[in-house]
Amino acid sequence: MNPLKLPTTLLHDQAEACLAQWVTQLPPALPPAVTLDASGLAEFDSSALAVLLGLRRALTHKGSALRVEGMTPRLRELASLYGVMDLLQPA
Template sequence: MLKLPPRLRLDNAPEEWARLEGALRAELAQVGNAAGRGITLDASGLNDFDSAALSLLLSALRLCGQDGWQLTLQQAPRELRELARVYALEHLFWPDVAAPAEMA
């Protein structure tokens, strides 16, 4: 299981993305032939973040989705879930949440 860093803000997001992207690519290659095409990302240690965390998570989601992999985010702080909700992105990371209704 891959882990998010404790701090994920605009000033350190590029280097954290470089680290996470490398780890995701290695994980995808390592388990590429395994059953259940899913990657789990542990967010339990994340305690200092801003909206850059969502950008990084969207990039991770896109990377995994390119080849049909599913990214699961576990143990996310309540504040991260709330931030995702504010940006109407919560359903992308937690499939049990309904997608927002289409605007008419």
């Protein structure tokens, strides 16, 4: 499975559609971990964290894990502020 990529912009208005698209496109058989590249994310709000946590939850339900790579310092700071950094740490 190719790594998923966060879009450049992920704000509240796009969050639900982004998560729904990823969840519906997940194949029935998943690898032990799915990689998500967050390096391209430039404009975002806390909804980006909701998308990451929602994807993590969907993957966990299917027996897989989420591995987030390329988190920008700003995204790391926001995840730490909200207390979810441990859930999004790269494996």
